[in-house]
Amino acid sequence: MIEIQNLEVQFPGDSGPITVIDDLSLSIGKGEILGLVGESGCGKSLLAKSIMRLVPAPGKITSGEILFNGDDLLTLDESEIQCIRGNQISIILQEPMTSLNPVFTVGNQITEVLAIHRPEMKKNERRQRALDVMKRVGIESPDLRFDQYPHELSGGIRQRVLISIALICGDVQLLVADEPTTALDVTIQAQILDLFVQLQAEHQMALLLITHDLSVIAQTAHRVAVMYAGRLVEIADVAPLFENPLHPYTRGLMRSLPQIETRPRKSHLPTIPGTVPNLADLPAGCPFFDRCEYGREEACTSTVPRLEEVSDGHWVRCHLWREIPRFASATPTARSL
Template structure:
C-alpha cells in the first residue's frame, strides 16, 4: 500500500522468562493509510493492546520488541533514540488508553494535564497561550462549559467526560495517527455513540489516521475502513470492513460474527466459540485456533497457516480458506 502512513513489518514482541522468550505479538504486519481507520479486533488476550504499546515503544518490562519495524512515513520508530521517540509521541502519534480514570492524574486538574501535553512539544508558548489552547481543545471535543471544566479534577467528571478529556489530550498537538485502545469500554450505549461520532468528525476535520482497538464488532462495523482480526498474537484475517463482515474467511472470524445478535435473523441461541485463547506460554503447535475450531482437520495440528490472499485484498491464515469452497460437498 503506497499511501500507508504507518507500516508495521513482521513485529514480534516477547516477554523474558526463565523458560525463554514468550511471544505476545508474533510476526504482525499491517498498514494504516493516511486518513483511514484500521480496526483491530479479537478476544481479550489476543495481543491487541500489546501491539499498540509496541508501536508507541511503551512495552512494560520484562517485555521488549524482538524483531520487526514500525515505519511512520518511512522512519523506523523502533530505531529512534529515546529522546527522539518522546518527540514523536503526542506530536506525530498519540494514544487513548483503555480506562481514562487510571490514565488521568487524580491530583492535577484537567487543564494542567492538557497543558502539560502541549508544553512537551511547544516549550516556547506562554501559560496564557497554553491555557487558551487547552480550553479550545476541550471545546473541540464538545465538553460543555470548558472554562469551568479546565479547573476541575478527574473525579469530578463522568466516564464519558473523562474519555473526552483523554481525546482532547491526545489531539492537543494535532497528531497524524491516533491509536484508540478500547475508547468506549465501560461507557453506556448513548455515550459510546457520542464518542464514536466525535472521533469520526475529528478525523474528517483533521485528516488523521486511526487505529481502533476493540472487541466490539459493532464499533468496528461503524468506524473502520479496514479490519485486522488477531488471535493468540497473530493476525489471522485482514480485509476491508465490508469483506470481513460479508464474507469472513477464517473460522475465528466466523465465530466472532456468529456470537452477535442480529435483528434481521431469528435465532434461539447465539453461536459460542468453545474454550479460551491459549496463554502465550502454552501455544499449541500448528494453527493456534485449531483446538477451538469446528472445521479443524488433521493437518491443522501440524501446519502453521500463513496469512495468504483468498480474494483481492482479503487475506486469511487458514489452510481451508476459502471457507465456502472448503465446506462444499
C-alpha cells in the same frame, strides 16, 4: 503513513521466551480508520504500546520494524521517540477513570503536553489552545472544566478530556485508541464514536481503533484486522469482512453475537467451543485448530498457516480457506424504530 513489518514481541517465561506478538505486519494509510478486533490476551493492546515503544518490562520487541513516515520507530533513540509521542502519534487508553491523574486539574494535564512539545508557548497561549481543543471535542463550558479535577467529571467528559490531550499538539498523524468506549454507557459511546469519526475526517489522521466489540468496528472502521493468540488472522475492508469472513475464528465471533432480528428468542447461540490458548504453550500448527469447526488433523496441526491474500486487500491466515463454504450471514436490516 505507518507500516508495521514482521513485528515480534516477547516476554520471558519459565521455559524460554513467550512470543506475545508474532509476525505481525500491518499498515494504516492517511485518513484511514483501521479497526483491530480481538479478545483479551490476543496482543491487541500490546500492539498499541509497541507502536508507542511503551512495551511494559520485561517484554521486549525482538524483531521487525515500525515505519512511521519512512522512519523506523524502533531504531530512534529515546529523545526522538519522545518527540513523536503525544505529538505526531497519540494514544488514548481504555479507562477514562484511571488514565487521568487525580491530583492535577484537567487543564493542567492538557497543557502539560504543550509544555513538553511546545516549550516556546506562553502560559496563556497554552490555556487558550487547550480551551479551543476542549470546545472542539465537545466539552461544554471549557473554561469551567479547565480548573476542575478528574473526579468531578463524568466518564464521557473524561474521555473527551483524554481526546483533547491526544489532539492538543495539533499535528497528530496517527491516533491509537485502545477500547475508547468500553467503559462508557451506550448513549455516551455513540457520542464519542461520532466524535472520533468526525475528528478523523477533519484532520485526515490515521486512526487505529482497538476494541473487542464488533459492532463498534462495523459502524466506524474502513478496514478491519482480526487478531488471535498474538497473530493477525484476517485483514480486509470492512464490507467484505462482514459479508464473508473467511477465518473460522472471525466467523465464530460474528455468529455468536445475539442479534435481535435474525435469531429466535431464547434459542441457543452458536458458540466457539473451548477457550483462548495459553501463549506459553501454543500447539504446533494453527493455534485455533482445537476450537475450529473446519479444522482437519493432517492439514492444520503440522505448520502454522501464513497470511495469504485471498482477493484484493483481503488476507487470511488459514490453510483451508478455499474449502470453507460461503458465510451465511443474514444481514440484519436497520433497526426498526
